[in-house]
Structure formats: C-alpha cells, structure tokens
Amino acid sequence: MRIAAVGDVHGHEHLAELRADLDRLDPPDLFLTAGDLTDHNRIEEFVEVIDAVRARVSCAVLGVLGNNEYTSSLGEYRQRAAVPLLDDEAITVRVAGQDVRVVGSTGSLDRPTWWQRTNLPGIARTYDERVERIDKLLEGGGFRVLVTHYPPTYATMGGEKEEWRPELGSKKLEAVVVRRRPDLVVHGHVHKGIPFATLSMARGRSRTSTRGARFRSTTSRSRSRERSLSSKHSSLNSYIDP
Numbered sequence: 331m332r333i334a335a336v337g338d339v340h341g342h343e344h345l346a347e348l349r350a351d352l353d354r355l356d357p358p359d360l361f362l363t364a365g366d367l368t369d370h371n372r373i374e375e376f377v378e379v380i381d382a383v384r385a386r387v388s389c390a391v392l393g394v395l396g397n398n399e400y401t402s403s404l405g406e407y408r409q410r411a412a413v414p415l416l417d418d419e420a421i422t423v424r425v426a427g428q429d430v431r432v433v434g435s436t437g438s439l440d441r442p443t444w445w446q447r448t449n450l451p452g453i454a455r456t457y458d459e460r461v462e463r464i465d466k467l468l469e470g471g472g473f474r475v476l477v478t479h480y481p482p483t484y485a486t487m488g489g490e491k492e493e494w495r496p497e498l499g500s501k502k503l504e505a506v507v508v509r510r511r512p513d514l515v516v517h518g519h520v521h522k523g524i525p526f527a528t529l530s531m532a533r534g535r536s537r538t539s540t541r542g543a544r545f546r547s548t549t550s551r552s553r554s555r556e557r558s559l560s561s562k563h564s565s566l567n568s569y570i571d572p
Contacts, residue, residue, distance in 0.1 A: 337518025365396025
C-alpha cells in the first residue's frame with residue numbers, strides 16, 4: 331500500500347513545485363491532504379491545488395482543513411473541491427484491496443495562539459473537546475490512519491522553538507495516539523520539522539522508539555526513507571506499508 335500526502339502548499343506560493351513533485355511521484359493508492367493548501371481562505375487557490383493533484387493521480391483523494399482554511403467555509407470547500415474533507419470525522423476507503431479507516435481533523439493546540447485567545451472565545455474548550463472526539467474515532471481495530479493539520483505530537487517539530495510548541499501542536503493528542511496506536515499519523519503546519527518519528531509507551535510516558543505510533547510530517551524539507559519530494563515548506567511524501 332502506498333499512501334501519498336501533502337500539506338502547506340499555501341496556494342500559488344508552492345503550486346508550481348507541487349506540480350513538479352507530482353510528476354515524479356510513483357502512483358499512490360491513497361492521497362491525503364493535511365491542510366493549508368491555500369492562504370487566508372482563498373478557496374479558488376485551494377481548488378487549484380486539489381485539481382492539480384487529481385489531474386495526476388487516479389486514487390481517492392481526501393483531507394482536512396488547516397488554519398488558513400476557515401471552518402465557516404467548510405461547506406463551500408467541500409462543494410467546490412468535490413473531495414471528502416474530514417472535520418473531526420472518519421471515513422473508510424478501500425485501498426489496495428484493504429479497508430482503511432481515515433480519521434481526519436484540523437487538530438488541537440495545547441495552548442491557543444494569542445490571536446485565537448483574543449478572537450475565538452472558548453477555543454481552548456473546543457480543542458479539548460476535539461481531543462476527546464478523536465479519541466473516540468480512533469477506537470477499534472483494522473488499518474487506521476489519522477490525518478491532522480496541527481501536529482498531534484511535539485516529536486516531529488525539529489527546529490521549532492521549544493517555547494512555541496504548545497501553540498503549534500498537542501501533547502494531549504499525542505497521548506491519545508500512543509494509546510490508540512493508529513497505523514499511521516500524518517500532519518502539516520510546522521515548517522521546521524523532521525520527516526517522521528515513532529512513539530511508544532515506556533513507564534507511562536511516550537518516548538521515541540522503533541515501534542508504536544508512526545508520525546509523518548508533510549512539511550519537512552528532509553527526506554524520509556520511503557520517499558519525500560519536498561518543495562520549500564510544503565512536502566509531498568509517499569509512505570509504503572509493507
């Protein structure tokens with residue numbers, strides 16, 4: 331099974347690089363988008379990115395919104411892009427002869443940003459409720475993939491400053507992922523991250539390991555051992571499950 335993913339294209343800023351990467355991509359069985367395909371809620375540019383992907387792949391394409399796609403416009407995004415955009419939801423798709431349950435969400439932050447605290451009353455509660463919702467969606471077995479925009483871990487943040495990390499991702503959600511153990515986690519948002527990390531439980535705490543939940547960042551400029559075709563902040567990645 332080959333799963334490709336991209337995030338943080340930011341509309342026209344990296345669309346040309348994405349198209350070049352897509353031309354070099356081996357055919358995937360599933361294509362995921364991890365948010366921020368556009369900037370400042372420019373829906374037309376979001377649609378251009380989705381159209382570029384669908385012009386070059388024949389598999390199912392689905393994804394989530396990022397912080398640059400406003401949830402108030404979710405209905406218009408869904409209508410105009412004509413692909414499933416998961417908003418704290420799950421969908422089961424048939425991939426390479428196997429059922430794959432994809433759980434999708436914009437994700438959560440441990441500490442809302444200053445702008446969010448100022449302009450979005452109750453956002454901290456919303457993030458906590460979202461963690462609970464994702465926990466429930468990840469229940470059960472089978473092949474499960476979690477795709478979010480905000481990182482559900484700090485482990486892939488790489489060069490991001492320590493003091494900013496609570497406003498970039500969520501350790502609360504990391505605890506859920508480590509307990510539920512989906513087969514793959516894909517996220518975007520961070521621009522100075524590393525391509526992947528694997529976490530497992532050790533004495534009640536999460537640690538980097540060679541087993542356990544596998545986190546993949548779509549925005550790292552580094553190359554993973556599977557394949558990473560990167561274009562500045564955005565990165566088109568292909569993951570192979572043996």
